[in-house]
Amino acid sequence: MKLLTADQMRQLDRQAIEAVGIPSIVLMENAGRTTYQILRREFPDLTGLVTVIAGRGNNGGDGFVVARYLAHEGLPVQVLVLGEKTRICGDARTNLQILEQIGVDVMEVTTETELTSHLDALYGSDLIVDAIFGTGLNAEVGGLYRQVIEMLNNLPVPVLAVDFPSGLCADSGQALGAAVVAEVTVTYGWPKLGQILPPGRDCVGRLWQVDISIPPPLAQNMPIELAEAQALRLLLPPRPFASHKGTYGHLLVLAGSEGKTGAATLTALAGLRVGAGLVTTGVPASLNDILEVKLTEAMTLPLPEAAGARALGTAALAPLAAFWSGKSAIALGPGLGTHPETGQLVREIVRRASMPLVIDADGLNALAEDLTCLEQVAGPIILTPHPGEMSRLVGKSTKEIQAQRLEQAQALAQRYKVIVVLKGAQTVVAEPQGRVSINPTGNPALASGGTGDVLTGMIGGFLAQGLEPFEAARLGVFLHGLAADQRADWQGDCGLLAGELLEELPEVIKEFAAGQLPEVEEEVCYRRVIS
Ligand SMILES: NC(=O)c1ccc[n+]([C@@H]2O[C@H](COP(=O)([O-])OP(=O)(O)OC[C@H]3O[C@@H](n4cnc5c(N)ncnc54)[C@H](OP(=O)(O)O)[C@@H]3O)[C@@H](O)[C@H]2O)c1
Structure with missing residues (x-):
């Protein structure tokens, strides 16, 4: 499975939009809808308030789409925008306007006082959707953003991150100042390097990869991959019936x-x-x-x-x-x-x-x-x-x-x-x-x-x-x-003797060859990368 950097992901987004001709608002719709689908799969019993916290970029736009699908389902949903709504543009603005048209509460939070005024509702939420920053994070997080991230990490409410836990560097997996620790992350197209490398891996929680219609061949020459059982299994040397010790080197x-x-x-x-x-x-x-x-x-x-x-x-x-x-x-x-x-x-x-x-x-x-x-x-x-x-x-x-x-x-x-x-x-x-x-x-x-x-x-x-x-x-x-x-x-992760590893190998290889070992959960348009 390919792993991308933020730049590589932007490059593929651009190719999908400019060369393949997929309108960017279609990508945003797919991102938001599949995120909503994973959200419902992960939190099937949800009935209470969902708070979507959105930034001013496309990550926030994806969050607006998630909010729309939650509203369509009849779930109570509110949206907090960190910053002035008038500064939101492009596809995110279109989705913000749709959201307001259908009567979802979208409130601006620009000061600490405004943030404090929403504390009770945040505590009372059943789920928080983090759509503050995705791959567009470009510097250390400070001010109100940092306060929100730290507050989210202290709330007794699960967080689902849209594409990326806010504050996490997409390439290094390091927190840029502070990073949300999510229970679930839904990422678009391909997993990003920073979601797999420690300590980012600890921030993403259960990581889902979803297809948002960017054609897979666009990524085939990307150089970094996460090793996967499915592909590696094909490398196992065959053991023909009529073989002998000379066959195997x-x-x-x-x-x-x-x-x-x-x-x-x-x-x-x-x-x-x-x-x-x-x-x-x-x-x-x-x-x-x-x-x-x-x-x-x-x-x-x-x-x-x-x-x-x-x-x-x-x-x-x-x-x-x-x-x-x-x-x-x-x-x-x-x-x-x-x-x-x-x-x-x-x-x-x-x-x-x-x-x-x-x-x-x-x-x-x-x-x-x-x-x-x-x-x-x-x-x-x-x-x-x-x-x-x-x-x-x-x-x-x-x-x-x-x-x-x-x-x-x-x-x-x-x-x-x-x-x-x-x-x-x-x-x-x-x-x-x-x-x-x-x-x-x-x-x-x-x-x-x-x-x-x-x-x-x-x-x-x-x-x-x-x-x-x-x-x-x-x-x-x-x-x-x-x-x-x-x-x-x-046996647990302590006290393994190297010789015991040798004993384990034949059975592991047998089960691996037969495809019996647990693998990523996978369906047509999405799969769970980390559980
Ligand atoms: N084509 C699509 O629609 C599509 C496809 C795939 C994914 N996505 C989504 O789009 C996301 C990327 O969108 P994007 O490029 O607009 O980036 P973004 O992740 O939404 O972040 C950009 C926003 O964050 C602000 N920002 C960045 N670093 C900051 C910092 N350290 N402190 C405060 N503000 C900061 C930027 O402000 P300034 O502008 O002032 O710097 C900008 O408003 C992805 O993660 C994914 O969620 C969209």
Whole structure:
């Protein structure tokens, strides 16, 4: 599902009106009517007063249409306009005039005193419709507007937001001064980025997307998407009846050092759990016996060590290069340690291995020391940093990374022509041509050691089965989060062991493949994006 910025939404509005020829007042009518329909679906027992609070722009205009349909139904409705009615123009003005013609109360609120005079009615309302600002919010909210927003958040009355909770930035999801916290939001055409990114996600409540007649093909080249089960399911590698382990690729895992054999184990098993046919784990020679015991189904490959350390050394390159010929993909990095020789080995592997590579953890730390190897890569690369690793890779603070997750992931992907999986709540997957996918699955249960190793193995397993790197990354991230969500359903979001995630995977993948997992509620013209 595409996610739009405010500018992109304006661009599509304009194209629909100017190029396609849909009159803007038709779009406003569709927006208001579908909002009314969702309102009734969400609040079916409503009989008391509904107060629509409208701004002077088109968002307010949509609110006037909602008020009209409520009045048609015979529900008590009043409209408060924040500002002078005479300053309302265009389609919003037309709808304001219709509303007054049919006898709905439309009152101006221009001062705090006037606002106070409506307090009792606001307290007495069964529902408030927030139509103050939508995507047209252009600066920090202050004065009377801010007072109204703060008051709405303190009233014991549910709020339905028209297109956007007022005060929320459509692009960043940050409150511009203050933002309404809605119980339900009905958004037009496509969800906006700021409704999905935290903290905006907490302000929208149950988010509905409605079709207001803007033709869907207009959005097909928009670069940002919210990953969706329906589309991702199609990426699952088929399992033909007459297949064998050779059909599903051979993943080479390079992971583990003293104290971190668990990372190697989790990565290897995750590759098998998502369906790779064979997995071999290349490990420091002195740890091989341990891995032989820990890994039954994955094979091991003992490799030369760095002098005086139980970690891979540069002498491992030659046997590795001989071994990886004919292998399908490499998962590189979990638990490798930070020995300088290991770092050098990682960078040489990146320069020489021509099959797809997924690089995580200490593999990323090795790259951070000298990123030039990414300018000479032999094959497709996926980097899977968490914000701390990303900070080391790009030389920015974690805070800066977190404040601009999309932009940072996009910039790194474009700079080095790699796929970047920036982990965290709503993992971002960016590719060099500018496409970005935001992942909706996962929960705080994943905040525990080893879950990242599982993700690396899953992506590696999908690469080994021949998925394109961007697809392997998106599918791996989605299913990883979904497995955690399934587990959290009965275990809660605390205390998940990475190994338990592995146990969850086969059933999750089976149900996912069969389309049995809960999905967005969807009908012809609208669907619920967030519940
Ligand atoms: N074609 C359509 O009819 C159509 C299609 C889709 C959606 N929509 C709706 O239209 C909305 C966008 O409409 P719009 O562009 O007119 O924008 P808007 O969201 O209605 O906001 C614009 C209004 O807010 C005021 N404003 C903006 N930032 C402010 C601030 N910080 N403090 C005080 N006032 C502020 C503007 O005042 P100034 O002008 O003084 O800056 C203007 O009156 C969408 O969110 C959606 O609800 C309409």
